[in-house]
Amino acid sequence: MSKERDYYFEQYQDRKMKKWAGFYLSEHTAIIAKEKKKRPPEQKEQMSWEEIDTILAKAYQEQYSVAIQKEELDSEGNYSEDIIGCIQGHDELGIYIADQKVGYDEIRHVQLN
Structure with missing residues (x-):
């Protein structure tokens, strides 16, 4: 058994840092x-x-998903996260997206997702 073990370690090539790369x-x-x-x-x-x-x-x-940045700022002066989703409907004041209404005058930026 000792000869087999010696042979294994003679043939074994350590991958060194490669084996840790995934971690x-x-x-x-x-x-x-x-x-x-x-x-x-x-x-x-x-x-x-x-x-x-x-x-x-x-x-x-065409039922594309959009990402909308609203014009409003929070108490620290930061913009809120984008509202992402498909437009569910609209009226003369705004659109319905992600189960909320966004007024046309509130939209700062919109892009297709």
């Missing part, structure tokens, strides 16, 4: 995700009403 990567991505949640959402560019209207019309007609 490091998963921990690293978990830390990045945690830190990303702490950061407030970035301010996106103010779009013109024509740009907003064009994107909303396309999203509604």
Whole structure:
């Protein structure tokens, strides 16, 4: 048995740091995700009403998901998280998305998801 064992260790090639890469990567991505949640959402560019209207019309007609940044700021001066989802309906004052109503005048930025 000793000869077999010696042969195994003569042929074995240690992968050194490669074997730890998966562990490091998963921990690293978990830390990045945690830190990303702490950061407030970035301010996106103010779009013109024509740009907003064009994107909303396309999203509604073709049932695309959109991400909407509202104009409002929280008590610390940060923008809230984007409202993401498909447009469920609309009226003359705003759109219905993600089970809430967003007024047309509240929309700062919209993009297709």
